[in-house]
Amino acid sequence: MCMVNLSNIRFSYGDDVVLENLSLAIDQGSFTAVIGPNGAGKSTVLKIIAGILTPQAGTVTIRGKNLREARYDGLIGYVPQNYGKNISGFPATVEEVVKLGTLAGLNRKCSKSAACHIVDHMLQLVGCKEIRKKRIGELSGGQQQRVMVARALAGNPELLLLDEPTSGVDYEASAKIYELLGQLNCNLGVTVIMVSHDIEKAIKWSDKVVCINRGLCFFGDSNDFNITHLQSRHRWFYAGLQGEN
Amino acid sequence: MEFLQYDFFQRALVAGLIAALVCPLIGIFVVVRRQSLIGDGLGHIAFAGVTGGYLIGWYPVVGALVLTVVGAIGIELMRRRHTQYTDMGLAIFFYAGIAMAIIFSTMTKMPSAGLLSFLFGSIMTVTTTDVTLIAISGTMAAAVIYFLYNKLMLIAIDEDVASVTGVNVSLINMAFSVITAVVVVVGMTVVGILLVSALMVVPVAAAYLLRLSFKGTLIAAAAISVVSVLMGLIISFYLDIAPGGTIVIMAVGIYATLLICRKVMELKTKYSRGLPMTRHK
Numbered sequence: 229m230c231m232v233n234l235s236n237i238r239f240s241y242g243d244d245v246v247l248e249n250l251s252l253a254i255d256q257g258s259f260t261a262v263i264g265p266n267g268a269g270k271s272t273v274l275k276i277i278a279g280i281l282t283p284q285a286g287t288v289t290i291r292g293k294n295l296r297e298a299r300y301d302g303l304i305g306y307v308p309q310n311y312g313k314n315i316s317g318f319p320a321t322v323e324e325v326v327k328l329g330t331l332a333g334l335n336r337k338c339s340k341s342a343a344c345h346i347v348d349h350m351l352q353l354v355g356c357k358e359i360r361k362k363r364i365g366e367l368s369g370g371q372q373q374r375v376m377v378a379r380a381l382a383g384n385p386e387l388l389l390l391d392e393p394t395s396g397v398d399y400e401a402s403a404k405i406y407e408l409l410g411q412l413n414c415n416l417g418v419t420v421i422m423v424s425h426d427i428e429k430a431i432k433w434s435d436k437v438v439c440i441n442r443g444l445c446f447f448g449d450s451n452d453f454n455i456t457h458l459q460s461r462h463r464w465f466y467a468g469l470q471g472e473n
Numbered sequence: 474m475e476f477l478q479y480d481f482f483q484r485a486l487v488a489g490l491i492a493a494l495v496c497p498l499i500g501i502f503v504v505v506r507r508q509s510l511i512g513d514g515l516g517h518i519a520f521a522g523v524t525g526g527y528l529i530g531w532y533p534v535v536g537a538l539v540l541t542v543v544g545a546i547g548i549e550l551m552r553r554r555h556t557q558y559t560d561m562g563l564a565i566f567f568y569a570g571i572a573m574a575i576i577f578s579t580m581t582k583m584p585s586a587g588l589l590s591f592l593f594g595s596i597m598t599v600t601t602t603d604v605t606l607i608a609i610s611g612t613m614a615a616a617v618i619y620f621l622y623n624k625l626m627l628i629a630i631d632e633d634v635a636s637v638t639g640v641n642v643s644l645i646n647m648a649f650s651v652i653t654a655v656v657v658v659v660g661m662t663v664v665g666i667l668l669v670s671a672l673m674v675v676p677v678a679a680a681y682l683l684r685l686s687f688k689g690t691l692i693a694a695a696a697i698s699v700v701s702v703l704m705g706l707i708i709s710f711y712l713d714i715a716p717g718g719t720i721v722i723m724a725v726g727i728y729a730t731l732l733i734c735r736k737v738m739e740l741k742t743k744y745s746r747g748l749p750m751t752r753h754k
Contacts, residue, residue, distance in 0.1 A: 278637045299639045306637040314630055318505060320687040328627045332638040363684065383638060 229291075231256040231387055231419045232277055237286035239272055246272050247283070250445055252438060256291070256386070259413040259420045261430035261437050268441040270423040271309065274391050277421065278306045290387060302333015305380030307373070309391035309423075315372065317365040322356060322375050323347050325364050329382025336383075350378040354408060370401025374408065381412070388412065390422040394429070402426070406433045476710045485596045485706060485716070488604050491611040492663040492672065493702040497680075497694035498618045499656045500673035502649065504681075505629040511548070512670025514563045515657040518544035518570035520666045522658075523591045524577035533591065534606055538658045544570060545654035549647055594665030594717025596706070603662055610655045617652045621645055626687060663702075664717035671721040672698065679728035682735050697727050 232254040239247040246269040254260050262270045275281040276288060279295035290298035298304055315325075329350070330336065330343045338346070351357045354374040359367065364375060373393055380388060390409070394402035410433050412418045424430035431437060439446040476482045503511055519537040526536015544566050551562020578588060590598065599607075618625070624645050627635040636642045660669035680693035705720030712719075 275633075278633070280633045280636060299637060302639065304637055306634055308631055308633055318630065319501075319681055319685070319690045320626065320630075324626070324687050325630070328623055328630070329638075331623055331627060331640060336639075361686075363686075380634075389637075 229256045230254070231258070231291055232421065233287075233289045233292075234273075234277070235287045235289075237273075237276060237283045237288070239269070239276060239281065239283045247276075247440075250286070250440070252445070252447060254419065254421060254436065256419055257413070257417050258436050259410070259434045260422070261434035262421065262423045262440065263425075263427050263430055263437060264440045270440060271391050273438070273440065274389050274421065274423050277387075278304055278389050280306075302335065302383045303386050305329075305332070305383055305385030305388045305418075307376045307380050307388070307390045307393060309395060315364050318363070320364055321361055322364055322367070323351070323360040325375055326350050326378045326382055329379040332383025333385070346382050350382050353381065353412075354378040355404075368401065369397045370405065373397060373401075373405055377405075377408065377412075381418075385418065387419045387421065390420070392423055392425060394424065394426060402429070409433065476707065481597055481599075482706070482710065484599050484601065484604050486703075488599045488607050489596055489663055489702040489706055489720070490699060491607050492660050493698040494695050495611040495614050495656055496660050496669075496672040497676045497691065497698045498615060499649075499653050500677040501687075501691050501694060502618075502625050502629060503653065503673055504677045505626075508560075508563070509674050510560070510670065511563055511653060512657055512660070512673045514548065514567040514570070515541050515545060515654050516661060516666040516669045517567050517574065519654075519658055519661050519669075520591060521570045521573035521577060524574050524581055524583060524588070527583045527587075528577050528581040532602075533587075534603065534658060534662065537591075537661060538610075538655065540570075541654040541658055542651050545650040546647065549650040553643070553646075590665075591661060592666050593715055594661070594663055594668065596663045596716045596720075597709075599662060607659050607662060610659045614652045614656050614659070617648060621648065625649060664720055668717050668721045671724065672701075675721065675724040675728055676701065679724065679731050682728070682731045697724065701727060 230253050232252070234250055234252040237247050237250040238245070246267075250273070262273055264270050272281060276283055277290075279288070279299055288295055290303050293301070293303070326347045327343055330338060330346055335343070335346060347360075348357070351360055354377055356371060356374050356378060359371060364372060367375065377388075377390070377393070388409075393405050393409070397405065406429055409420055409422065413420045420434075422430065422434070436447070436449060477486075500512075503509060519541045522537035522540030523533040524536075525540060526533050529536075531539075548562045548566050551565065552559045555561050624635065624640050627638065627640060628642055628645060632642050656673070657669050660672050663669075664672050676694040676698035677690070679697045680690045683690070683693055685693055701724035702720050704723045706716055708714070708723070709716035709719040
């Protein structure tokens with residue numbers, strides 16, 4: 229069953245066309261990595277799927293619903309890039325931040341005790357139960373990222389969108405984040421779409437890869453994805469990717 | 474406790490306590506949204522509203538309320554338009570407000586004592602009508618914050634995340650701007666236009682040093698604000714000095730005391746761990 233369907237998407241920032249005629253169908257329960265060089269339009273694609281940006285042309289549906297319905301139903305969980313500047317020093321504890329996730333979907337009508345139960349469960353899931361009383365701004369980058377994933381999951385989404393979840397995170401913490409996302413995908417069946425600079429890890433953990441570069445797009449199984457193969461077909465693409473590594 | 478026998482002091486106490494409770498409610502969100510100077514900007518627009526209202530024969534507080542709400546909506550619209558320079562709209566409205574206030578004050582025959590009372594606060598001279606207006610506005614602001622508490626917190630963390638969660642970010646930001654304007658006018662009566670922002674920000678800054686949860690910081694800020702108002706009113710009564718300034722100085726004093734305590738505790742912790750007291754080069 230199709231979870232995300234992008235059809236003939238066109239998006240530009242002023243005169244700068246970033247996406248042209250982009251069509252994608254991402255299956256329910258898949259783990260998709262979106263990769264590409266800087267400025268390729270990776271985050272733009274994610275923001276279009278999340279409904280943060282509106283494309284100039286084309287349609288987006290989430291499980292057959294339009295974005296407005298999908299957002300109201302809490303189908304989408306979103307973890308942005310660079311939220312760190314907002315939460316550094318933010319006077320809220322981990323559990324307060326995770327509880328905000330219950331504002332989404334059906335959980336928005338849950339009682340206070342149910343919300344506390346959800347927070348407990350989510351913190352257990354991401355392995356942050358012992359730091360629940362700590363202030364979010366005092367945590368390491370990896371811990372903050374796990375907390376933000378827990379917040380996104382507290383709305384019980386079917387689709388989890390993550391923009392560079394391992395940026396600014398050390399090697400060990402980034403491996404744990406990938407492992408966590410893999411578990412969420414396998415055990416809970418959450419469809420994961422993740423923008424990543426770390427091509428090697430992204431390919432290792434995902435089952436589908438979307439490789440984009442300003443309007444051009446490769447979409448396929450991560451097992452079939454081969455940079456050398458891509459090099460022979462699209463030299464420009466490889467040059468861009470090499471720059472990222 | 475002889476001061477409690479006077480009617481004017483009782484009114485001042487009620488007005489002061491309402492403002493003390495409501496200002497940090499808004500203030501905590503103003504601080505985490507990095508809009509700490511919005512109280513100043515709106516305060517100057519409120520001054521234009523006072524003088525403008527007087528010019529056309531309105532009750533000054535009503536004039537201030539109308540123009541400040543209009544200004545707050547304008548600032549929010551500018552913030553949305555210029556997302557990279559969010560404080561630009563505030564600066565423009567700040568300057569426009571003070572410019573209008575100067576023009577209106579030269580056009581009107583409002584006595585300078587009246588103008589000064591709005592600039593520096595006149596809590597000891599608040600009327601029963603003022604107290605009623607402050608109570609109504611304060612209750613409205615508290616109700617809005619109660620119902621939007623979680624959504625405002627999520628918006629402060631990340632507007633995009635809030636919108637994906639299904640929160641109507643534009644509407645809530647607009648409601649928050651309007652309610653901030655209302656609180657500025659409430660605070661204006663108590664500590665004056667020049668100090669209203671301080672009553673919103675300083676107790677929150679002091680409570681922030683306690684490293685509590687968001688809710689804990691909010692409660693501590695309200696408590697610090699109440700203590701500042703009570704101490705400020707009593708001290709100003711006995712020393713016959715300006716109550717508005719005294720209230721703010723009390724809040725700043727609490728902030729400074731907490732800051733010193735915090736630094737001492739940090740040094741003690743460092744010392745007990747046997748770490749060097751000076752920074753490494």
